[in-house]
Amino acid sequence: MHGNGLPHRVDIARLGEGEHSWAGALAGCPLPRMDALDARVGDVSATLTLTIDRGRPRLQGNCSAVVTLVCERCLAPVALDTAGAFDLVVVDRIEEADGYGADQPVVVAPKGQLDIAALIEDELILALPVIPTHDDADCDGGQRQFGPAGEAAPARDNPFQALESLKRDDSGEVH
Ligand SMILES: [Zn+2]
Numbered sequence: 001m002h003g004n005g006l007p008h009r010v011d012i013a014r015l016g017e018g019e020h021s022w023a024g025a026l027a028g029c030p031l032p033r034m035d036a037l038d039a040r041v042g043d044v045s046a047t048l049t050l051t052i053d054r055g056r057p058r059l060q061g062n063c064s065a066v067v068t069l070v071c072e073r074c075l076a077p078v079a080l081d082t083a084g085a086f087d088l089v090v091v092d093r094i095e096e097a098d099g100y101g102a103d104q105p106v107v108v109a110p111k112g113q114l115d116i117a118a119l120i121e122d123e124l125i126l127a128l129p130v131i132p133t134h135d136d137a138d139c140d141g142g143q144r145q146f147g148p149a150g151e152a153a154p155a156r157d158n159p160f161q162a163l164e165s166l167k168r169d170d171s172g173e174v175h
Helices: 032-036 094-100 116-127 140-146 159-171
Strands: 009-011 018-026 044-053 056-070 077-091 106-108 113-115
Touching: 009 116, 018 116, 032 116, 044 116, 056 116, 077 094, 077 116, 094 106, 113 116
Parallel strands: 077 106
Antiparallel strands: 009 113, 018 044, 044 056, 056 077
């Protein structure tokens, strides 16, 4: 284990062959893409294992945080437990990813500089729901939308029925 907490950045060239692990909180670093989503991110914790085998680095780990977004049904804040897990081959340039096939996810570390903070931010964003909402029971918007069955729309009078009875009154001859 390396020191306390997570590094924001790792220089792979300075690490030797073998396994390197970190665990802890990612503190005090900006998360600009989360900001762009208007997401409020609580404490981010992660565990990382970087394995360098004959010069080829591979990064495995997981991360979690409580991310607060706006519920799309009721527009109130919704706090989401968000967690991601990853197993990535570390490449110097994106072109090198071709050599690993489409099924192998990679992370690019230009000149051996692995941006841990950006990687974890990516993984958390990938783990967010496409449409953030509260659970039905906790959501005002959900209650309004689905309401009790007796108040459903079909209870309204059919305007064409009213028209039909008017016609009958006019003619006076309809049975
Ligand atoms: Zn809601």
